[in-house]
Amino acid sequence: MEYTNKNDTVYNEGSLQKEFDISPILERRSCTSPKNLIRIDTKNKNITQEDYEILTIINNDDITYQVFIEQYTYTNKSITTRSFTNDDSTLLSNQSMKYYLYQNCTEYSMQNPENAWDFIYVNVILMENNDKNHTFPFQFTYTCNENYNFITFDWSLIILISISMMLMALLTRFSRILSFSLKGQNGRFQGFKIDIIITIFYFVMYTIGFFLVFNSNYIEELTIVVKISTYLMGFSCSLFIIDEALNLSPDGSFWKRKVFYKIRLCEIFSFMLASAFMTLYLFTQAWYLSDLISIFIMSTIAKLFKFKNLKSAFLFLIICIMLDGTAASVIYFATKQSYNSLTLKILNCPIELQLPLLELQYDRSCAWISLFSIAIPGLYMGFTYRFDKNKRTFSYTIFTGLGLIIGYIIWITTTIVQTYSIPSSIFIYPSILIGTIIVALKRNELQSIWDTEFFDEFLEKQYRLSNIQGQHDIVNHLNLMEGLDQCPDEQPTQSRIFK
Incomplete structure (x- = not known):
């Protein structure tokens, strides 16, 4: 199946392309790339006018199918939908047919511009002669306002x-x-x-x-x-x-x-x-x-x-x-x-x-x-x-x-x-x-x-108490933190305890 307006393949050899699957988003399981949310703007000033997308269904099987399309929205407030095709619903072997998916914005979308978008759910049902059904669901996104004001804070x-x-x-x-x-x-x-x-x-x-x-x-x-x-x-x-x-x-x-x-x-x-x-x-x-x-x-x-x-x-x-x-x-x-x-x-x-x-x-x-x-x-x-x-x-x-x-x-x-x-x-x-x-x-x-590239004692200084073993005459008064900002390559300076 192809989504002709965008030249995207919806199903390829029976496998749904991730661009048309929003279930990971709704279930908060994955930050799926928003590339799969397809933006379609109506450029008509008259809100009652319909917009449509073309869905092409190609039958590569040796079976004749009866095709049915279901289309509905997530909230059913901003957008109404319907399906229409000029072809007979019978899809012959190695033939194709086009379905037109229509959307119409409601007054609600004009009164609530922040909600002037919705997920469009589509079910393509292929029925064999023995009444065996094959359902192919997918989703895309539709917005009623081409200048939709994105909500950028959450x-x-x-x-x-x-x-x-x-x-x-x-x-x-x-x-x-x-x-x-x-x-x-x-x-x-x-x-x-x-x-x-x-x-x-x-x-x-x-x-x-x-x-x-x-x-x-x-x-x-x-x-x-x-x-x-x-x-x-x-x-x-x-x-x-x-x-x-x-x-x-x-x-x-x-x-x-x-x-x-x-x-x-x-x-x-x-x-x-x-x-x-x-x-x-x-x-x-x-x-x-x-x-x-x-x-x-x-x-x-x-x-x-x-x-x-x-x-x-x-x-x-x-x-x-x-x-x-x-x-x-x-x-x-x-x-x-x-x-x-x-x-x-x-x-x-x-x-x-x-x-x-x-x-x-x-x-x-x-x-x-x-x-x-x-x-x-x-x-x-x-x-x-x-x-x-x-x-x-x-x-x-x-x-x-x-x-x-x-x-x-x-x-x-x-x-x-x-x-x-x-x-x-x-x-x-x-x-x-x-x-x-x-x-x-x-x-x-x-x-x-x-x-200055200071001597970075936090990273470079090796604290080894063994260096002061045997210095019994001053060990009771020795400040172990004294002189830590010296670089090992520098000559040691006299400690302040001797000043």
Whole structure:
């Protein structure tokens, strides 16, 4: 069966295409790509005039069928429906017939424009001569108002933001790498420094990816490539983070027993668990499994990449603001669609944190936040937290957190007062930068935090009490926290207890 107005195949060899199945949305089981909610606007000013879609039914069997069509709506308030065909209801073998599915908007849709849309349910019934029926159900979406005002706010967004802020706090505190170390480095490897090279790489990859996906004649093929890449990344990150969690166990524990060469039980169990997560997600497309994989990816980013000074962080965040703002503007002016909705339509995979909407909305099934919109502020707050540890203060972390909350409040407000969504980074990133700069100016440390790559004791210092064994003459008065902001490569300075 083909839905001719959109040139979409509804059923292919008896299998319903997911674009025409809204049951996962209604049951809140999956954040199905809103691509399957087909928008059809009536351009007629007269509300009593009907609109229609053409359904083509092709019989490839060696059987003659009697065809019956049932069409109805979900709420039966905004839209009335009827079916009509110019053909006889008899469908011969290797023949086709066209059905016209008519919709008519009611006065209710004019009086309640926020509800001027509905799900259209269609049942195609093929009856054999022996009265055996074959039913093929599908759904699509119809709106009475071509200028329909999207409802962009849902309380699920507040819940999602609260979860994301808790994740940022965790990413800030648990950013050490425990499961492996790289050769040729002093001490344990604790991540790559985000510098101009990584910033340029991110800029180039974002730009190429955006223009290829949103301005290409091969969008479906490119989308598949992006999704496969995301799945591979999700599996790798799941394996890494589960291994990291198991490495929190003390040395000599069950999980750290070697099985073969350098492979331990924790690596084997991590591989099995990561494989199970990815397999379940690929088969179910469940939003909660997608979120779990997204959390693994975000945690990996937080552990493998670090800001070392404010200058690098400032440049990277400004680049992100420019990229997200440009992408949203291009989408709006080129397609007249919302950045929020279109992104989830094309790239519905674990690159965003998702949560089903509490109230059904036209063209949307879930609230979502890009994992980079959580991971990047998490990286930045991790930087301010470590700088605070170095300076023995909490001012930078507190004011950066307040800036994050203010940025979210402004972003949520914009989603309520206007139709088309704006990327959260445009509000959040400047807000957290301003919070840090205010504290630095107040403490007269702007030059220090801007340029200096301070000794990061939170990540790099090895606390070994064995270094002070035998110093019986001062052990009772020794302050173990003294001198922790020294770099191991520097000459030790005299402790204040001798001054």
